[in-house]
Amino acid sequence: MRYSCCLLALVAVPAALTAAPRDPAALAAVIDARLAAEWKKAGVAPAPAVDDATFLRRASLDLLGRVPAAAEVREFLADAAPDKRAKLVARLTAAGGHTRHMATFWRRTWVPQADTPEFARLADDFEAWVGARLQEGAPYDRVVRELLTLPAARTARGPVSPVGFFAASESKPENLAASATRAFLGVNLDCAQCHDHPFARWTRDQFWQTAAFFAPPMQDKAGKPAPPELTIPNTKRALSPELLDGTAVTWPDAPAPDTGRALLAGWLTAKDNPYFARNAVNRLWAHLYGTALVEPLDDLSGDGGNTGYHADLLKELATAFADGGFDLKYLTRALVLTKAYQLSAVVAEDQPSDPRLFARMPVRGLTGEQLYDSLRTAAGLPTERADTDRGLGLEARKRFAARFHVERPVTAERSVTQALAMMNGRLTSDLADPAKNPTLGGVVGAPFLDTKGKVETLFLAALGREPTAKELRTMTDHIEGAFEADRDRALGDVFWALVNSTEFNTNH
Structure with missing residues (x-):
């Protein structure tokens, strides 16, 4: 016979964030203050804080991708230090298991096609490349720039590269434009491929102008390399690369095969890009809290990206992330050290909670x-x-x-x-x-x-x-x-x- 077992006071508001603190706890306090203000406005009481055992299991699954071992549980529960949760978060985010787990997370975010049988072969090398960059402590913006410009990175297994990102899109400029804007900007440009986007400002021309950055250089009348052009299918219209925000693009006299991608990557990962840092923060938040600060995850370009419960908080965190050098561990530790992350999944029946308020932790x-x-x-x-x-x-x-x-x-x-x-x-x-x-x-x-x-x-x-x-x-x-x-x-x-x-x- 078999049995089954189931288990079904916040800090004061700190001063506004004027500069990105490198101390994760300081950023965590800002997050808690912003959420507490929303709870007060909505008349919602947060769930109680979880006990040490629940926190250890939650953090281990989110940061390492596995439950804690029995010895780890005994050691953590026996620790009487008041800052043991902060020390745990620092230790877990510094572990090799965190690197592997987050390499899978970012691969799944950037190359979701590798979860299908057709492209499953792409996952291993791509995750090895991402893992190598994370292990080295490469900033998030640098990782994305290198991905888009296809360098090689050397690991113990030999040279690997993020070529899987291109292979999953069959190296077609239109597929790469859709994948890159979705993965790195949270901008859903796909609907503009055949017609102007019905719910956002993106036009068909903008889609193909973005795709043109992934096209190879042309040749001018003298046979010299020139900026690329793409012809819109079923039309006679050829478009040159242009950035989504209209910023002028300066091309070298002799563009190389990767010049277009390098120019796009430079703009895309810039500190002042309105989408890049917000998209990264929003996706990491969704990984740790179940629901993103702003939904849907793949479209920050609509009204939802600028309004809603937490649009201002998302912008504030994006600024802190960019000002902090796009340090993923700094951001991760801040999100896990919040009082909100440590709330129970259980609330009283008379306290229904909109999941977008983050007044309790959802079951995932x-x-x-x-x-x-x-x-x-x-x-x-x-x-x-x-x-x-x-x-x-x-x-x-x-x-x-x-x-x-x-x-x-x-x-x-x-x-x-x-x-x-x-x-x-x-x-x-x-x-x-x-x-x-x-x-x-x-x-x-x-x-x-x-x-x-x-x-x-x-x-x-x-x-x-x-x-x-x-x-x-x-x-x-x-x-x-x-x-x-x-x-x-x-x-x-x-x-x-x-x-x-x-x-x-x-x-x-």
Whole structure:
């Protein structure tokens, strides 16, 4: 028989942000003050703060892409330092696991096509390139400029490059224009490809003028390189590259093949670009809070980009991000150190909360990568070795992640097929076997642990917390009610039930 377990005062307003503080806590205080003002205006009381166990699990999933190991839980809960959460955030964002997790996040943002079977081959090298740049501490604007101008970066595996961004768009100027403006500006230019955008100011000419930056140089009458032109399909009109804001473009006398992309990248990543920093902040906020400050994510160019609950906050954070040198770790730490990030997902019934107010944390489904790495972490298995899982290595992780792919975690719902795969799939079934699960094997063979201690250890490993009295009694009765020879299997039942619970499969 198997069981399932489920778990369903702010600072004073600081002075206005006049210069970007490099101290993440100072920026976090500004965010909290702005949100508190919105809550007061809406007459909404925020949810209570989460306990240490919930914060550790939430931060580990968001920053490392996995649940914390049992030893990490014990150490954090035993720490009595008042600033232990800030120290945890600094440690997690400095870890290699954070680099890998965020490389996947930015790859998925910039090259979403790699989540489809047709382009899946592009993911590995592209993520390796992004990871290498993040590990070096490259500022966000530099990473994007290098991506658009296609340099090579050398890692331990050899030279890699972000060519996947171009391959996913089949290197077609019109596809690249749509992808680049969406990914790096949060501007949905696609609708202007065939006609003027019906809800924004973008025109068909602007679409093709942007696409022309990705076209190769032309030749003038003397046979010398000249700025490119693109002919709009089914017309005789040829357009030269022009920037969306009308800024004049200065071309060299002899444009090189990458001149157009370099000129576009320089404007796109400029500190005063009205969309670049806002788009990055908005996407990172959505990753950590479930909902973006301004929705929809892919279109900051409409009225929503300048109005709504938090348009001013988004602009303020974008300024701080740009003034801080486009430092992703600085921004990430600030967003995670807010009191808002540390709010519970549970609110009183008489306090309904619009998710756009961020007065509580939404429950979010795990991505396929988070789920796979969390299963292996809970079982005491490494997440990055290539010689595990019956010799299938990282290919098994990719197949698992593809099966459990979600578009946006905040709206994710497990399908029947996915639920059955979790309950009856090979990986989950293997992890109910003490011989294939180091955590379970260690618990089974620990002579110093009684049944209560064994159950508590499995809860710490899987859910990052101790069991409630009711859970402890239920699980203990199940194990001690089994025949002596079946108690190892009964412990496997407990582990199986925990990793199949709603609590394990979500971040809350």
